[in-house]
Each structure stands twice: as structure tokens, then as C-alpha cells.
Amino acid sequence: MGMAFTDALVDHKDVRVALVDRRHGVGGHWLDAYPFVRLHQASAFYGVASTLLGGGRLQQHGPEAGLQERANQPEICAYYARIADRMVESGKVEFFPSSEYVGDRAVVSRISGQRFQVPESCRIVDASYLSPDIPASTPPPFEVADGARVIPVNELPRLAEPPSQYVIVGSGKTATDAVVWLLARGVDPGAICWVRPRDPWMINRAMLQPDPARFFGMVADTMASAAAATSVEDLFLRLEEAGVALRIDRSFPATMAKGPTLAVWELEQLRTIENVVRLGHIRKVEPGRITLTEGRPRSRATRWWCTARRPA
Ligand SMILES: Cc1cc2nc3c(=O)[nH]c(=O)nc-3n(C[C@H](O)[C@H](O)[C@H](O)COP(=O)(O)OP(=O)(O)OC[C@H]3O[C@@H](n4cnc5c(N)ncnc54)[C@H](O)[C@@H]3O)c2cc1C
Numbered sequence: 001m002g003m004a005f006t007d008a009l010v011d012h013k014d015v016r017v018a019l020v021d022r023r024h025g026v027g028g029h030w031l032d033a034y035p036f037v038r039l040h041q042a043s044a045f046y047g048v049a050s051t052l053l054g055g056g057r058l059q060q061h062g063p064e065a066g067l068q069e070r071a072n073q074p075e076i077c078a079y080y081a082r083i084a085d086r087m088v089e090s091g092k093v094e095f096f097p098s099s100e101y102v103g104d105r106a107v108v109s110r111i112s113g114q115r116f117q118v119p120e121s122c123r124i125v126d127a128s129y130l131s132p133d134i135p136a137s138t139p140p141p142f143e144v145a146d147g148a149r150v151i152p153v154n155e156l157p158r159l160a161e162p163p164s165q166y167v168i169v170g171s172g173k174t175a176t177d178a179v180v181w182l183l184a185r186g187v188d189p190g191a192i193c194w195v196r197p198r199d200p201w202m203i204n205r206a207m208l209q210p211d212p213a214r215f216f217g218m219v220a221d222t223m224a225s226a227a228a229a230t231s232v233e234d235l236f237l238r239l240e241e242a243g244v245a246l247r248i249d250r251s252f253p254a255t256m257a258k259g260p261t262l263a264v265w266e267l268e269q270l271r272t273i274e275n276v277v278r279l280g281h282i283r284k285v286e287p288g289r290i291t292l293t294e295g296r297p298r299s300r301a302t303r304w305w306c307t308a309r310r311p312a
Pocket residue numbers: 001002020021022023027028029030033037038039040041046099100101102127128129130131132133134173174
């Protein structure tokens with residue numbers, strides 16, 4: 001967000017900008033993203049206004065042939081690094097990496113400890129308030145007892161020994177990426193247990209393409225569904241009928257819609273996971289036991305137990 005804002009600002013106004021980030025470079029959370037992540041929608045929809053990300057090309061191979069390319073993590077980071085170089089070369093922008101904005105107009109370097117005071121004449125813009133928490137840099141939001149193995153998604157590619165079972169926690173894009181990645185590496189769907197506190201609505205990637213004919217078709221279907229809908233639930237059911245919205249399990253209500261896109265081939269993969277636990281959020285993980293906030297386990301086929309406990 002900070003990069004997009006600065007890019008537009010320096011292209012339209014004669015200003016000087018100090019860009020501050022506690023990370024070691026530009027690119028925000030992408031610097032710490034798991035290595036197999038890709039943009040979930042077309043590259044052309046992402047990035048800063050001055051510079052197209054990617055070449056606006058169609059994928060030629062694989063299950064998404066015919067859809068627009070999606071940048072992977074190294075491509076996104078390289079893109080933002082190039083944009084930063086362009087900004088700095090313009091003479092209008094200075095970048096302060098590894099620097100923390102600590103409030104009261106003060107910035108402190110995390111490396112040297114040097115402290116800078118932002119003058120009163122300078123406008124401070126907070127471009128961090130939508131910043132996502134990611135597993136790589138945030139501890140798990142539940143208790144982990146000694147001996148229990150809980151890893152962020154980033155560590156999956158570094159596993160040296162296959163565990164007997166995987167428990168995937170969460171139902172957003174990171175979780176769906178992790179499931180699809182494990183299946184692509186030959187993990188048996190029966191060896192994956194999926195803890196889904198809520199089921200998500202996702203957008204059919206084939207519909208959300210920069211091609212105007214497809215894009216406006218999707219917008220028209222969305223408008224028509226919204227005009228006819230009697231409730232939010234009804235709207236999403238209509239979008240599903242129109243092929244715009246997808247949910248993993250059509251027999252179960254989806255109650256979350258944060259807008260990730262999903263391809264139909266990924267949907268088919270996700271549907272092979274039958275061991276789904278819908279008992280709210282995890283409270284505690286111990287060796288051989290996971291405690292969730294509600295309900296009882298539907299199946300004890302897995303070698304761990306869910307204990308019914310409501311949050312205090
Ligand atoms: C795995 C993943 C995939 C995603 N994929 C997509 C996608 O395909 N398409 C899409 O549109 N969105 C996607 N998103 C959503 C994502 O929120 C946006 O893409 C966007 O990158 C968020 O940008 P941001 O600037 O808000 O946050 P960030 O990228 O997190 O940047 C905020 C920066 O602010 C810095 N910061 C915060 N507080 C301070 C402070 N006090 N001092 C100094 N620095 C500070 C942080 O270090 C961070 O680098 C994805 C998110 C995740 C986690």
C-alpha cells in the first residue's frame with residue numbers, strides 16, 4: 001500500500017517522500033511469504049499504477065492455460081525492488097529500511113539504533129493499517145504445549161521427514177495453498193485433516209480476468225444477482241449458480257467472504273479432503289490432542305482428539 005501510494009504521489013506532485021519500513025526491503029509481507037505462494041489473481045490487477053506487473057500474458061501450460069499469468073513470490077519482490085530503485089533515482093524518495101516508526105514523529109533504526117525526528121512540516125501517512133498478520137512472523141493464536149509440532153506454512157518445503165498426518169489450520173488462501181501444495185507432492189488426501197472454523201466463499205478465477213468481455217460479464221452477473229437477492233446468503237447462492245462464487249463443500253453453508261480467487265482445478269483438489277473439522281478455533285495443541293472452542297469431533301478416524309470447550 002505504501003509503495004502504491006508513493007508511486008502515485010511522486011508521479012502527480014512535486015514532493016519528497018521518506019519511505020520507512022521495519023523490514024529489510026520493500027515489498028511488505030511478500031518478503032516473508034511462503035515460497036510456493038503466487039498472487040491469487042492476475043498479475044495485471046496488482047502492483048503500483050505506473051508499472052504493469054508481468055507482461056499481461058496468458059498462461060500457456062498447466063491447469064490454468066488460457067488464464068492470465070500470476071506472479072510468484074520472487075517475481076513480486078523483484079518488481080517492488082525495481083519500483084523502489086525508480087523512486088530513489090527520481091531524487092524524490094528516500095527509503096529507510098529496517099526502521100521502526102515508534103510514534104510521536106520518531107523513527108528508530110533497528111540496526112544502528114539511530115533515531116530520527118520527523119519535522120512538523122512533514123505529513124505522516126500510515127500505510128500499515130491493512131497489513132496482514134502472517135504465520136511466518138506471528139506466533140500461533142493458540143497455546144502450543146511442549147512436544148507438539150506446529151510449524152508456519154513457510155516451513156513445509158523444508159521438511160526432511162514426512163509426518164504421518166498433516167493438520168491444516170484455517171480456511172483462507174494460505175490454507176488452501178498449503179493443501180493443494182501437499183496434494184501435488186503426493187500426500188494422500190486421507191493423511192490431511194483440515195480444521196476449518198468457517199467455510200469461505202471464493203471467487204472463480206476464470207471469471208476475474210482482465211479481459212473486458214469476461215470481467216464485465218462477471219460484474220453484470222454480480223449486479224443481476226445483487227438486484228434479485230433477498231439476503232446476503234441468497235446473493236452468494238445466486239453468485240454460485242452464476243459460476244462467480246465457489247465454495248468447497250456445497251452441502252455446507254459458507255459464512256466468510258474475503259475475496260480470494262480460486263481455480264476450478266484447485267477446488268477439485270480441495271474437495272478430496274474429507275477429514276474436515278468444524279469445531280471453531282483451536283485453543284490448544286498438545287501431543288496427540290487438539291482442543292477446539294466448540295462441539296465434538298465428527299470422526300475419531302484421526303489419531304488426535306478434539307475436546308469440547310467454550311472460550312472463557
Ligand atoms: C499470503 C498472502 C497472499 C496474498 N495475496 C494477495 C493477492 O494475490 N492479491 C491481493 O490483492 N492481495 C493479496 N494479499 C493481501 C495483502 O494484504 C495485499 O496484497 C497487500 O500486499 C498488503 O499490503 P500492505 O501494504 O497493506 O501490507 P504489508 O505488505 O504487510 O506492508 C506493510 C508494511 O508496513 C510495515 N510496518 C508496519 N508497521 C510499521 C512500523 N510501525 N514501522 C515501520 N514499518 C512498519 C511492515 O513491516 C510491512 O512491511 C495477500 C496476503 C497474503 C498474506
